Amino acid sequence: MSGPETATDRREGAFEAVHRRRATFEETLSRTAEARGREAGAALPKASLWKDAYYRFIKNKASVVAAIAFLILLGYVLIVPFLAEHHILWKNNDPYAVRFDQAFLSPSWAHPFGTDEFGRDLWVRTALGGRVSFAIGLAATAAIMIVGITYGSISGFSGGKLDNAMMRFLDALYGLPYLPFAIITLAILGTVNFWSMVIALTIASWFTTARVMRGQIITLKQNDYVRAAYAAGARRHRVLFRHLLVNTLGVIIVFVFLELPGVILGEAFLSFIGLGINPPKASWGTLAQDGYQYYQAHPYIIVIPSVMIAWLILSAFFIADGLRDALDPRSREA
Amino acid sequence: MALLEVEDLYTQFWTREGEVHAVDGVSLSIDHGKVLGVVGESGCGKSVTALSILGLVQRPGRVVSGSVRFEGRDLTKLKETELEDVRGRDIGMVFQDPMTSLNPTLTIGTQLTETLRRHLDLSRDQAKKRAVELLQEVHIPDAARRLSDYPHRFSGGMRQRVMIAIAIACNPKLLIADEPTTALDVTVQAGVLDLLDELRREHNMAMLIITHNMGVVAETADDIVVMYAGQVVEQANAVDLFDRPEHPYTEALLASLPHLEGVDVRHNRLISIPGRPPDLLVPPEACRFAARCAYAGIDDCHVVPPELRELRPGHWVRTAHPSSERMAAAVTT
Numbered sequence: 001m002s003g004p005e006t007a008t009d010r011r012e013g014a015f016e017a018v019h020r021r022r023a024t025f026e027e028t029l030s031r032t033a034e035a036r037g038r039e040a041g042a043a044l045p046k047a048s049l050w051k052d053a054y055y056r057f058i059k060n061k062a063s064v065v066a067a068i069a070f071l072i073l074l075g076y077v078l079i080v081p082f083l084a085e086h087h088i089l090w091k092n093n094d095p096y097a098v099r100f101d102q103a104f105l106s107p108s109w110a111h112p113f114g115t116d117e118f119g120r121d122l123w124v125r126t127a128l129g130g131r132v133s134f135a136i137g138l139a140a141t142a143a144i145m146i147v148g149i150t151y152g153s154i155s156g157f158s159g160g161k162l163d164n165a166m167m168r169f170l171d172a173l174y175g176l177p178y179l180p181f182a183i184i185t186l187a188i189l190g191t192v193n194f195w196s197m198v199i200a201l202t203i204a205s206w207f208t209t210a211r212v213m214r215g216q217i218i219t220l221k222q223n224d225y226v227r228a229a230y231a232a233g234a235r236r237h238r239v240l241f242r243h244l245l246v247n248t249l250g251v252i253i254v255f256v257f258l259e260l261p262g263v264i265l266g267e268a269f270l271s272f273i274g275l276g277i278n279p280p281k282a283s284w285g286t287l288a289q290d291g292y293q294y295y296q297a298h299p300y301i302i303v304i305p306s307v308m309i310a311w312l313i314l315s316a317f318f319i320a321d322g323l324r325d326a327l328d329p330r331s332r333e334a
Numbered sequence: 335m336a337l338l339e340v341e342d343l344y345t346q347f348w349t350r351e352g353e354v355h356a357v358d359g360v361s362l363s364i365d366h367g368k369v370l371g372v373v374g375e376s377g378c379g380k381s382v383t384a385l386s387i388l389g390l391v392q393r394p395g396r397v398v399s400g401s402v403r404f405e406g407r408d409l410t411k412l413k414e415t416e417l418e419d420v421r422g423r424d425i426g427m428v429f430q431d432p433m434t435s436l437n438p439t440l441t442i443g444t445q446l447t448e449t450l451r452r453h454l455d456l457s458r459d460q461a462k463k464r465a466v467e468l469l470q471e472v473h474i475p476d477a478a479r480r481l482s483d484y485p486h487r488f489s490g491g492m493r494q495r496v497m498i499a500i501a502i503a504c505n506p507k508l509l510i511a512d513e514p515t516t517a518l519d520v521t522v523q524a525g526v527l528d529l530l531d532e533l534r535r536e537h538n539m540a541m542l543i544i545t546h547n548m549g550v551v552a553e554t555a556d557d558i559v560v561m562y563a564g565q566v567v568e569q570a571n572a573v574d575l576f577d578r579p580e581h582p583y584t585e586a587l588l589a590s591l592p593h594l595e596g597v598d599v600r601h602n603r604l605i606s607i608p609g610r611p612p613d614l615l616v617p618p619e620a621c622r623f624a625a626r627c628a629y630a631g632i633d634d635c636h637v638v639p640p641e642l643r644e645l646r647p648g649h650w651v652r653t654a655h656p657s658s659e660r661m662a663a664a665v666t667t
Binding site: 160223229233238243247 | 393422
C-alpha cells in the first residue's frame with residue numbers, strides 16, 4: 001500500500017478509469033460498426049436445405065439406429081448370396097440343392113440359419129428370399145409413387161369438377177379391403193410371378209399416396225409464390241413441376257419409407273397364404289410358410305424369416321419417422 | 335391512346351353467402367410512363383382490380399364484364415396462353431408480402447432466370463448474367479454471389495427488391511405494385527419506394543401503385559384514384575386531389591392522417607371515419623358512403639345513386655355534394 005490517497009489522486013484516478021472505459025466502449029462500437037458494415041449484404045456461408053435436414057436426421061437416435069439396421073439388412077441380402085455363389089465364403093451352403101441327409105440341421109457355424117426340410121441352406125436362401133422381397137417391395141413402391149403422385153397432383157392441381165370426380169372414384173376404391181383386392185387382382189391376372197405381384201400390390205395400395213399428394217398440392221397451390229409465378233407469366237405445367245411438385249419432395253421421400261414396409265408385408269402375407277413366388281425361388285413370405293408346417297419341431301425355420309420381415313418393417317418405419325421430422329421440422333410442433 | 339384502359343370492370347366472387355361484388359364498375363386509365371395511385375381502405379377492391387387486369391382472379395371469383403385494354407388489346411378476351419405471354423413480359427407485378435412471394439425451395443437465381451428465360455430468348459449463361467445485372471439494379475450488394483442463395487437468407491426489404499427485380503426483368507411497359515411497402519419495416523419502406531421510382535424513370539415504365547397509405551401515393555403518383563366499396567369515388571391529378579379533395583370520403587381520409595406538427599398536436603386525437611364499409615354481398619343501392627357521410631341526408635343522395643361526374647377538367651367525383659359545391663351553397667345561403 002502506497003502512501004495515503006489525496007482527494008485529487010482519487011478524482012484523477014476515477015477520471016482515468018472513466019476515460020479508459022469510454023475508449024474501450026468507443027473502440028467496441030467502431031469495431032462492431034465496421035463488422036456490421038462488412039456483414040451487411042455480404043453472402044453468408046452456404047447451407048442447403050438438405051444439409052440442414054441431414055443434421056436434424058442425425059440428431060434423432062432411433063432413426064439413426066434404424067438406418068444402420070436397415071443398411072445391415074440390405075448388406076446381408078445383397079452380399080451373402082454373392083459370396084456363396086462365387087465360393088468365397090459358405091462354399092457348401094447351396095440354397096437350391098436338395099440333400100435329404102442334411103435336412104433340419106439346427107443353426108450352426110456351417111449353416112448359421114440351419115437347413116430346411118430338403119436340406120437347403122437357409123442362411124443363403126433367406127438372403128435370396130430377401131432379394132425377392134426387396135425387389136417386389138421397391139418395384140411396387142416405385143409404381144405406387146408414380147401412380148399416386150400423378151393421380152393426386154392432377155386431381156389437386158386441376159380442382160373443381162375433375163378433382164371431385166377423381167376423389168369420389170378414389171373413395172369408392174377405398175371401400176375395398178386391401179388384401180382381398182390384391183388377391184382378386186392376382187386372380188384376374190391369372191399368373192403369380194414377380195410382375196403380377198407388383199401390379200397386384202400397386203393396385204391395392206396406391207390410394208393413400210394419391211390422397212396425400214392431392215392434399216399437399218392443394219395446400220401449396222394457395223401459396224403467394226404460386227400466384228407470383230403466374231403473375232410473372234409462368235405456364236401451368238411449369239408451376240406444377242417447378243413450384244408444387246418440388247416442394248412435395250420431402251413428403252414423397254417419407255412416403256417411400258412408409259409404403260415400402262407395407263408392400264413387403266403385403267407380399268409376405270400373399271406368399272404365406274400360398275399366392276407367392278413359385279418354388280424353388282423364395283421370398284420371406286414363402287419361407288415363413290415353409291416354416292409354418294414345422295413350427296413345433298423346428299421353430300427356427302419360421303422365426304428367421306419372421307424376424308427379417310419385422311426387422312425391415314420396424315427399421316423402415318423409424319427411418320420414415322426421422323425423415324419426416326428432418327424434412328418438415330414444423331410437423332413436430334403441430 | 336392510353337397504355338392501359340380499364341372500362342366498366344365488374345368482378346364478382348361466388349361464396350356460400352352469395353355474390354360478393356368486389357369490383358363494381360371500375361374504370362381507370364394509365365398513360366405511358368405515368369404513375370397512377372389507387373387508394374382505399376382494406377376490402378375496397380383495389381387488389382382485386384389489379385388481379386382482374388392480369389386475369390389472375392381465382393375461383394370462386396371471375397371477371398363478369400368490362401374490358402381491360404392494354405395497348406389496344408382487350409386482356410379479358412385473350413386466351414389463357416396469350417395472357418401468360420403478357421404477364422411478366424408486358425406487365426410486371428409486385429405483391430404485398432415479400433416473405434411469402436418467393437418460393438423457399440428455389441434459389442433467387444433460379445427464380446429470376448426462370449422468368450427471364452420464359453419470356454426472352456436467352457441462353458442459360460445470358461440469363462444468369464442478366465439476373466446479376468438486375469440484382470445490381472435493385473441495389474443488392476454482392477449480386478453475383480447472392481444469386482445462389484435461398485430466399486430465407488434475405489431480409490424482407492431485400493426480398494421485396496428481388497420481387498421487383500423479377501417484375502422488371504423483361505422491361506415491362508407497366509408495373510403493378512400491390513401494396514409494395516405494407517409488409518415492410520417503416521425504415522425500409524422509403525428505400526423501396528425510391529427504388530420503384532428510380533426504376534420507373536430508367537425503364538420508362540408506367541406504374542399502377544395500390545396502397546392504403548396516402549403518403550405513398552402523394553410522393554410518387556401523377557394521378558390518384560380513390561376507391562370505396564368496389565367503386566371509384568374520386569379521380570384526379572395528385573396535386574389537385576390533395577389540395578382540393580371533393581368527395582367527403584377523400585376529405586375524411588386526408589383528415590385522418592396523423593399530423594406531426596401543428597399547434598395542438600399533443601391534445602388532438604387521431605380523427606377516424608365512423609362506421610364500417612358496407613357489406614359487398616348486398617351493397618347499398620344508392621351512395622355507398624352515405625351511411626358514414628357527414629353530409630348525407632340533406633338531399634336525396636341515399637336514394638338516388640350518384641354518378642361519377644367531371645367536376646372540373648380531369649377531376650371526377652361520385653357524390654351528390656362535393657366540397658366545392660357545398661362551399662358555394664354555404665355562401666349563397
